[in-house]
Structures are given as C-alpha cells and as structure tokens.
Amino acid sequence: MNGRDGGRRVRLRDVAAAAETSAKTVSRVINGDPRVAPETRGRVQRAVLALGYQPDPLARSLRRGTDDTIGVVVDSVADPFFASVAGQIERVALSRGISVMIASTNRDQRHERELLTRMVQRRVAGLILAPISTEHSHVSALSCPVVFVDRRPSGADSDSVVVDDADGARTAVRHLIAHGHRRIAFLGLEPELDTTRLRLDGYRAALAEAGIAPAGKPPGEPSGKLDDELVVTCDPDSEQLDAETIRLLDSADPPTAIFSPSTRCSLRVLPVLHRLGRRDVAFVGFGDLPLAESISPGVTVIDHPPDVIGRLAAERLMDRIAGKAPEPATLTVPLRLVPRGSGEVPA
C-alpha cells in the first residue's frame, strides 16, 4: 500500500527506476530544484508516493556535511527548569522542520566536552549549550553555531541568552531588607557555578548598600561554606543542604530571612522550613516553583522563566543557522519578583 513492502528500504535509485529517470533527477525533485521538466517531476512524484520513498537522513548528512538536527546540551533533562527550556527549543525547532537531540552533562566538564564532540561529529546544524565548564575556547572552534543559555561563556564573543543573575539576587535581598530583615542567609548552590557567584554578588551588594556587613568569619571553615557566616554553598541535591539549613536556624544568632539562589535549593530548603514549622522565617527563591502559591505562606520568588529563555535561544540559533544573525549578542531576559507572602514576612 504505502511502500513499506516487507520492510525493504526504498532507495533513490528504486524511485528512479520506477519513474524511468536517473537518481539525480529524483534527487532534484526531492530537494525542490526547479530545473526539472514538469512532466518528469510529476512522474517522479508519483513514483515517490507509490513506493513510499523517504530520503535517508544519514546518507544525506554524510554527503552534505550538515544535518537538519540541532543539539541541546543542558545540566539534566530531569531538572524541571532545563526540561522546560528544552521543551520550548523543541517546539521552535519542530515548527521549522528541525529535529532536536537533547543530552545532559550532569554537570561534568569532561562529559560536556564529549557530548559536544559527539554532536558536532553528527554534523548538527547548531548547538544550544548550558555550559558547565568555565573555559569555552574549544566551543568557539566547534564549526557550528552555538547559543549559550543560562550561563555565559567566558570568552564573550558568542550568542547567549541569560538573565541578570546579580540583579535578580539583589532585588530579592533588597525586598527582604525592605521588610526589615538584616540577617539574611544564602542557601546555597555549588560555588563552582558561574551563576552562583553572580547571585552571591547580588546578595552581597544588596547587603552592602543597606550597610549590613557580612557577618564576621570564623577562621577555620568547615567545607561547604564560604567566608560569610550566613552563606552556605553546597550541592543542593544533597542532604547536606538540609543539615546546613537546620544548623543555621538553630545557631546562636540565626537568620530571620533566607534567600535561596535556585529552584533546586528551594525544593530542599522549603520542606525543612515547613517541617520545623518556621513560618516566621522570610523566604525568597530564585526561580519559580510549582504549587508556590498553594503553600502557606505563598512562596515569593524571582521568576526565572524557562520558556522565554528556551524560545529566545532557539530563535537565535535558527537565525544563525540561516545566516541571518548579524553579530553575536547577549540577550538578557528580564526578571521580576513575584510576591506571594513568604518574602513579605516581617523581621
């Protein structure tokens, strides 16, 4: 009926034979080359339909040196933020007939490099990367356009779609300060991440401009802490963050407010807060959460919209692939604070 005769693969030459012409002419028809006689074109199209021919993307890519697929490399597809980013990228790509290949680095630099190499070898037409490694000279040598998301490349001559992390954090902490808080904790991403540093900068800037000095630093630091007494940086997916949160809240001079620099952190810290029944502790998180408004108090967040970021990155990459983008640029997606209650708890 439709060509799947016994599972046998239909090739260009089969179509050519059926249409009584050459492979090249069929190729022309397939690729919309206008220089084919209408009559011939008709015969070919009929044969294509009759045999159910579908071009082999592998052979085509090998010959053309490029593929109609783009690669998306993020921390983890299982992370709802990146899952959503990837989903949007897919939507945009799909609407232009481009396939998407998604892969996770799991925040491993070596793995990141391997994935990129692998994708380039597959002749992807372009890449969208949430970089984990700090050094990206190898990326610019990649021979296909790359758009960075979420985190900036160190060498700033590439396209990227980011947010103003420092500003977002500053806004969050200012908000807490405006509600009377002076002891505000930062709980607490991996210090290696670019964004951690920026959000920490914003946190400190807000404190500084309010004349709040970072608390004195004891000399011998346990691992997982930075200088500041109220700053914790550790893997937010580990229970260490729970422990640190409890320790801080139980300490002699505890924080009255918490700034959580990422959704992953919030998902750790909020349950601790609720388990302890500490509704008196103010909370602002970086990144929105499902059910944020159904918790009481509602969770105040800096909205960090994955769908916008994904869409912009995808559109940018499409333009680049089409050769349309004029020069590398950094798109900064605006952030806004969404007050829901937890950030407005008074000191």
Added chain:
Amino acid sequence: MNGRDGGRRVRLRDVAAAAETSAKTVSRVINGDPRVAPETRGRVQRAVLALGYQPDPLARSLRRGTDDTIGVVVDSVADPFFASVAGQIERVALSRGISVMIASTNRDQRHERELLTRMVQRRVAGLILAPISTEHSHVSALSCPVVFVDRRPSGADSDSVVVDDADGARTAVRHLIAHGHRRIAFLGLEPELDTTRLRLDGYRAALAEAGIAPAGKPPGEPSGKLDDELVVTCDPDSEQLDAETIRLLDSADPPTAIFSPSTRCSLRVLPVLHRLGRRDVAFVGFGDLPLAESISPGVTVIDHPPDVIGRLAAERLMDRIAGKAPEPATLTVPLRLVPRGSGEVPA
C-alpha cells in the same frame, strides 16, 4: 597538540597513512578486532592519538546499518514526569556508551508517527515510546526493538513498562472511602488516553465495591464531561479544569473528596482548592508532586515513580538490543499510597 589542527577532519585514511598501513587495518584496531599484529596495533594507536582521530558516527552508521543511539519519544520533555523518565533512560544508556535522542509528540498521533519514522531512518538501535496513538501495528513493523512506557500498546506482544493504573486509582479511592467519603470526584484527564480510562475504571470499581452508585446522569452532557456527575475529563493543562473544579465544589450536592488522576491535574486542582481555602475537601493524587509535604494539609498521593519506570525501560531495551531478552514482557511497577494528610481528611 591533540589533532584539532585547523579544524580539519581527520579520517581513517589519514591515520592509515601516518601509521603506514591500510584503512582497513586501522578500522580493525578501532573496533577491537584481535587479528592485528601487536606491533602494527601499537603504531596505529600512536597515530590515532597523535592525530586525535575520532571515527565518524554518520559514516559508520550508514555502512553498518545501525547506530549506537536510542530514541525516546514521550508526550513532552517539559512534563516533569517524562523529563524524569527520560533522564533515567539517558543515565542508563550513557553508562553503556549509547547516545539518546529525545523528542516530544505533544500528544499528536501524526507527529508520533513522523518522529518514529524519522528515528528509524536514523538507524536508532532501539526506541522507548510513550504511545499516544491507540493503534500500534506500525510500531511492531519498525525493524528495531521498541519498549513502551507508561501506556500499553494495543497489540500486547511488545515489551512495556507500566503501572497498574486501575489498581492505583482503586487504592486511592478506597483510601478516601475508608475515611468516610462517599461523594468523590474524578478531576480529570483527557478521555482519549488509555490511562485515563484505566484510572477511571479503578475509580468506579472502588465506588462499586463500596456500594456507591455513580450519581445519576443528566441526559444532555456538556462537552468535557463523562456520564457520571462527579467525573470531569478534559485537558488538564487548560483552565477548563479550574472552572469545572469550582463548579463542582459550588454545586448543590458537592463532593467531599477529590481524586486527581495525574500530576498534571493535581497541579491545576490543588491551587484552586487552596485559593478557595477548602482544606475540608479530601484529596488524593495519582503521581507525586514536588513540595507535596510542604503544603498543608500534605498532599496524599499514589507514588508513580518516573525514575524506576525510566530505568526499567532502559534496561529492558538494552537487553533487547543485545539480543538478550527472551520474550516480550510487561513489567508492572508497583504503586504505593503515600499518606500525607490531604487524603485523610474525614468526610
């Protein structure tokens, strides 16, 4: 230094030339063929390293007819459940050196077919599919192993990893009945989905065994409703579900308990409940939620573990690809009820 000399692609023949041997011998070394003289092997390996050679996966797949990539086709990567499933699949695949290609159907049958065709054309070694179409004969003809997840294929001669949807729903509704509820609403997936039907069956079974007849059905049904007065089925991503929830709660003889048959529904219904301040309405959801224990009352759920499902599906597919799996089987992942408060609200 490491072969990326001027971005030029290093081919097998370049290595052969450097090692003063033939392309085929280099190919043998690359593929671990033992029938190469140790001395030759050494020379080749040195040349590979010196030139930074990496085999071209495209050319290799074209020639071999198979690729070391598997395809994952789910409703949407942006859906946290499937994102998590995909993440686990990726982990397992990766540990065996297999790449993963993820794509979303967006619950479109035609699109599902296109994606599958596309992936098969790319010679994927296997597929993991959360089927949306109800008829899957075309899938079994796909010429590569397929493992179904979440929803069963209609022709049951394939591998699949599912949960006992009816049983999970029955357990949930029994739990509510045990707490004294007799008017229990079902709110409310798309009726087209296989799983909706099964979960609805379980819901009805639990009611039936408790001697609770489905409420009388008015003759003229507005769209989005099934027969039963307390059953709503509609797209859970639309605001229609909010409206239906409010309507039911405001009706003359309102439900005292709600069974939400999926996480997507829960994320719609719970905010409505909280907005209305209806802490008196009992709630059990199918599928766990982030922050479920931080809401008050804590959200009672049937845990529907995406990581287990993903891992099992991936392992099953790997076995199949390796030719190890004996015969098609349906793996049923056990479900358990996690009481957290909302399901224990008395009638």
Added chain:
DNA sequence: CTGTTAGCGCTTTCAG
C-alpha cells in the same frame, strides 16, 4: 533540462 561520474568516511566482502 537531464544524466554520468565521483566520493562523503566507513566497513564488509573476499583475496592474499
């Protein structure tokens, strides 16, 4: 407008 030839980079024959 159409066809032939060559070759993308690799691996499978099949001979040495």
Added chain:
DNA sequence: CTGAAAGCGCTAACAG
C-alpha cells in the same frame, strides 16, 4: 595477519 575493491544512499561537480 593484512589489504584492495566495492558499496551503504545520497548529492556536488561536471558534462551533455
């Protein structure tokens, strides 16, 4: 143990 030839399915280059 090694290599030459052929070809996976397609398209670029160059004729006609």
